[in-house]
Amino acid sequence: MLKNNIETFMACDKEYDESKIILFGAPFDSTTSFRPGTRFGPAAIRSESFGIETYSPYQNKDLEDTFVMDSGDLELRIGDTDAVLDQIHERAEIILNDGKIPFMIGGEHLVTLGAFRAAAEQYPDIHIVHFDAHADLRDDYLGVKNSHACVLRRCWDIIGDDRIHQFGIRSGERAEFEFAKTHTDMHPFGLEDVNRFVKDMDKSKPVYLTVDLDVLDPSVFPGTGTPEPGGVSFDELRRAVTAVCSALNIVACDLNELSPHYDHSGISTAAACKVIREILLALF
């Protein structure tokens, strides 16, 4: 009898019970203010993942040796932002309750809020490590509070000062950079400070890692809604996420803002796949 040849992120085809990490897609982009399309990110990552290897020569580890389940995409109620955040919250909560790490693939950055709420409930002393081109610290965007441009501000509403560690930020309103001075731990422009941060950070603290891939230079990652020239290289990001995931206590993470239709060459999706691979391997 024939079995379905299921398409998952490469090698992430373990059963739920045996898995330590659970991937899921959150194909949502309704609050995107400039160019939408990140809803196609998770599917593109899944199907293009077959173009790269499961083995990482950087870490000398292989995804075939890990225990990860890709549970596919959520079916989100497009057009109702609050309902969508609840759906994400619920999925992350289930995974966290089962003692596993949820790894969400966006989607626009707002999806982080749903998963982070679940993580903060489970781990009240949680910190956030945030890689991004944009500060995402607006209080509202044209009057809308639950917007991708406000997502870290909404997280701050939950956990308050000095718990959000931001790297690579090179764009925002003046008010966001002012806000960051007193409320977050912002390291603008590059990733030079990541190693020192990892060294100094309390290793026992639970950490939520959120990677907005537009922290990469648009030359490396053109497939995104709001390209910001002047970003970091792939190797810089690869080294940073590896350092963070190897040393800190990551309890949940996400990666977002791939908008594949803006990059017909597919190099953005390839970059996303490799960052995911390196994160997964570093977590094992």
Added chain:
Amino acid sequence: MLKNNIETFMACDKEYDESKIILFGAPFDSTTSFRPGTRFGPAAIRSESFGIETYSPYQNKDLEDTFVMDSGDLELRIGDTDAVLDQIHERAEIILNDGKIPFMIGGEHLVTLGAFRAAAEQYPDIHIVHFDAHADLRDDYLGVKNSHACVLRRCWDIIGDDRIHQFGIRSGERAEFEFAKTHTDMHPFGLEDVNRFVKDMDKSKPVYLTVDLDVLDPSVFPGTGTPEPGGVSFDELRRAVTAVCSALNIVACDLNELSPHYDHSGISTAAACKVIREILLALF
């Protein structure tokens, strides 16, 4: 002293007071269920309009001889659907109150709801003429009521049976086609019935015209979110809108669902521009 060389839809550069028709863009696509991007429709239409002529050999009329103001795009509160519909409502209401015809360029089809509410308040006995590939008669879409897939159903909520005249419909759920049998005047698949409809229609009735450009075959109009093979030709749609706008009492209209990023050749935008030109000329 230098004056700004303002970009409007070609030749639609009259002053508000002297204009009979007021164009405005509604760059919104947050409830789009498949491929977003119609928010870029109005801007693309405006800048590509310079590739076509102001004169129509079909009607032997010239836009230079008409009185139309293009008032640019609304700044919509992306992410808050209800607020967006209110913004559109308000704009259409102002124009209607001044005795002018609002001509809205979408955006996804849901934007029709905002403008139609204003028109139905002003003209309680209003009818709708609807060109589309999709029935848009769902009661909800994944639980969301104000969705592009439900927009004609929401209009029906306002005006009831036998006032919505649908042409070209070739896609929908079974339930939508069932609903249409008893509640709307649906002419599926082609536009063959338009001339007879125009002849039979009471010419005194106020009419809201809504054109979802995906009624066109995808070969003619590939730049849209949900292409539906099997549509009508450009000349069929051109003749149909000319017939409707020449003979009936159009009090408001819109045209929507151009998603220009899906068509690098620009033929979809050119088609949209020519349909707008023919409608405007037929209204004079």
Added chain:
Amino acid sequence: MLKNNIETFMACDKEYDESKIILFGAPFDSTTSFRPGTRFGPAAIRSESFGIETYSPYQNKDLEDTFVMDSGDLELRIGDTDAVLDQIHERAEIILNDGKIPFMIGGEHLVTLGAFRAAAEQYPDIHIVHFDAHADLRDDYLGVKNSHACVLRRCWDIIGDDRIHQFGIRSGERAEFEFAKTHTDMHPFGLEDVNRFVKDMDKSKPVYLTVDLDVLDPSVFPGTGTPEPGGVSFDELRRAVTAVCSALNIVACDLNELSPHYDHSGISTAAACKVIREILLALF
């Protein structure tokens, strides 16, 4: 516990045992002489199928009411044509042996040869109904016998004269058209003859249906390796396959030559999805 949200062709998620038709992808394009890329056809069809409805207003039937399993893609030994044909043969044979209809999605047209061999073994008196822009009757192509340009000739090697019914053919060498005069039942250029053929055809004969989508005009179906201007419209093909599948005894079928990377608008994939939907519904 979480279940994987498997991606299949829309609504084709039944179990193998209960299914009458089994879909599978054959992502192979190694003998393509001009522009390769059809290997991405099955995956594109699967993921884009969510942009169209399961219900067909043409036939007033719904895929939700059918019994079809999409068993995913074969993992083919790219680079070894004979091995690939064997893999396809084996898959089709299993399905046929279980009394079900194999529905293969290519890939280039050569994949037909693998599945047809299995069908001809099971049904020695089988006929072929062939929709295509190209005759595919060369004896060899630059010395290669198992080439996409020779696939119907290879089928003729198996079943001989007057069993291959070709429609829409508008391209080939002079020798192919000469060959057709005495060996196949060719109806060049359009699909006008399909209805008469269906009427006259012995309804008890087993039929293999093979649809090369480039029979469609390139305006409707630009995403293919060898576009041939002057083809048929979507509605012409839709009506033809519906007629064939409703009236004749289809025992196996395939559809091929979608090369999605050549069509960024996605209209080709949408057309492929709708043709598949109409075939599936007509078979029930």
Added chain:
Amino acid sequence: MLKNNIETFMACDKEYDESKIILFGAPFDSTTSFRPGTRFGPAAIRSESFGIETYSPYQNKDLEDTFVMDSGDLELRIGDTDAVLDQIHERAEIILNDGKIPFMIGGEHLVTLGAFRAAAEQYPDIHIVHFDAHADLRDDYLGVKNSHACVLRRCWDIIGDDRIHQFGIRSGERAEFEFAKTHTDMHPFGLEDVNRFVKDMDKSKPVYLTVDLDVLDPSVFPGTGTPEPGGVSFDELRRAVTAVCSALNIVACDLNELSPHYDHSGISTAAACKVIREILLALF
């Protein structure tokens, strides 16, 4: 010793002396008012021609049996329009003086003026058969006389009234259509009148055929600078050029306005290649 494997238009690799028709490219687009890029037309046509067959089942003739030389592209002095027209004039003159038919591949439509000057010198009683979406009858375009938008008007300056036969025209200023009423033989919108025209035309008159491929509908031919929805189908144009070239005394011809970068699918180039093939075969 190795010989260079020269790239020519398919099968047009005869020696100059034995050839009846000489192809050459005129890669010029400097007066294009909207979207440039037709300079890449001839090269695209040459390399994509290998995707189509040399045999035409429509005419049952094969390019392999004809005598045509493709002499490659002119090296034009981009930026100096008058010099470019002189270069084209000179090339056409040489070919005409040798009793051969020049077949120029543009480039923008202005290139016609250079070749037509040479033809009108050789054949003072020459007529023009003109397929186009645009009238091209402006006296000037923003003050520029030698513009693509004026090319037929410049030809009229040379040969005067009733010698220019225009088909398929569906775009222009009002003044151009007025001009046509008294000065040219214009058949707007479609090609229905071509057969009658061919029948009535004096067969002894020398004819210059100029095909602006944007006469085709943009769905068939999206790769052009100024797409005009509402055009003719490939088969309509194919039949028209075959009729003209089979029956009339064609002494020179050109085909222009392919802008390949606007059509990533390549269907426009394929259409151009097939039109050239059909013209060449009809001329033999």
Added chain:
Amino acid sequence: MLKNNIETFMACDKEYDESKIILFGAPFDSTTSFRPGTRFGPAAIRSESFGIETYSPYQNKDLEDTFVMDSGDLELRIGDTDAVLDQIHERAEIILNDGKIPFMIGGEHLVTLGAFRAAAEQYPDIHIVHFDAHADLRDDYLGVKNSHACVLRRCWDIIGDDRIHQFGIRSGERAEFEFAKTHTDMHPFGLEDVNRFVKDMDKSKPVYLTVDLDVLDPSVFPGTGTPEPGGVSFDELRRAVTAVCSALNIVACDLNELSPHYDHSGISTAAACKVIREILLALF
């Protein structure tokens, strides 16, 4: 009463009288020798500018606090190069006469000649700072003197030796590099020498800044007519223009060679927008 929602470069919506800098577009590309399309540069920059912030964290300044008017695009006489240069000359002259800084957005690099003539008349001791991949020092290009490939040579005709400071040059004929040795101040390949040059340069001298964006590496700026691998990064160019504009006496400037149709991802336009923003902020 409704006011038009004018599209300008972001935040450059001041009145002419109050503005210090006047932006204008020069959409011209007729002498482009390879791939045209820069005529679409200014419009693309204007509409995509809404994807970036008005605030620069690099300089801690905000465009909202500056006085800049974007006066839209010139309507140029495409096809008549000399007339086009005169139109540009006239526009720059008006702005300079009013004591303001003209900031022209090309278009191809030849447009610099028109604006530079006006600036050199006003400021006879003017210098040029030139960022580019190409030397642009040919005396003629295929016999044409006023070509984009000759533009700095034409400027040298006006101001002579040692007044043109060239940075980033990595492409040209041997003769151009020879010419540069004795006539210009060329710093090939990178931008390492900019800071020293700025330090040493006489601060009282009037300076015309011309930025050919292809000085950037094609990975950062693929949307250009003649991509030259081996260029500088965005941050290198950003720092260089900031240094030049902050320290020197810029009296006029331009930025050119964005050809947006060659980059569907939009990263080139985003880079152009940010370079303009940084220049504008550094000039205040």
Added chain:
Amino acid sequence: MLKNNIETFMACDKEYDESKIILFGAPFDSTTSFRPGTRFGPAAIRSESFGIETYSPYQNKDLEDTFVMDSGDLELRIGDTDAVLDQIHERAEIILNDGKIPFMIGGEHLVTLGAFRAAAEQYPDIHIVHFDAHADLRDDYLGVKNSHACVLRRCWDIIGDDRIHQFGIRSGERAEFEFAKTHTDMHPFGLEDVNRFVKDMDKSKPVYLTVDLDVLDPSVFPGTGTPEPGGVSFDELRRAVTAVCSALNIVACDLNELSPHYDHSGISTAAACKVIREILLALF
């Protein structure tokens, strides 16, 4: 009499007898496991080469002063891998027998095997210098031995240990990296070791240079089948190939894996052209 204006790689239009280096294209991609299309590489390189200069300011040399013949593309028997390798073998052998350097342009990397066999027969003590992102050391790929993923392993079958020098490798199976440890001279990730290698290498040894352009970072070279983020810059590769070709005894070389359809901007083809130019100049 007219002469054909042949399209060759720029300035490589010498006669065979006078040439030291013979270019030829091998447009083959049938074993490509992910995204095919490299068959279009040689043609793209040839036509886009006119966008770059023949003069290199890096080396201060000009292609006009060299003796290179571009002999066009081989007509390969697509679909029969062994026959294709034989055709390539034969072409390389002829050139080598005439004492010239064959310079093959792929195509996928497997084409190297055909040319290398000829070179190894002529020069039994030959070494390979290999630039690539991928190790290409698999013993088989899904059971296929002659696959692009195995090409260096097949070369190793011929020449054995310590004769293959690999640079830039950043992707492969664990088994390939294990194999490299004992059998090849692998320098993973970057090109830092090239200069030392060149210095240490025996200058009398014959060397086959094979450049898989995907060694470049995908930002620089997106137009390839299997983009691998984390690669080298254009200047790094340019310096490396210049060092190798200037100092070592290159007897044959190739460059491959450009898949131009994946990069509409053309920057990949421009990079390929410049690498070829720099190699050719360094060999003189």
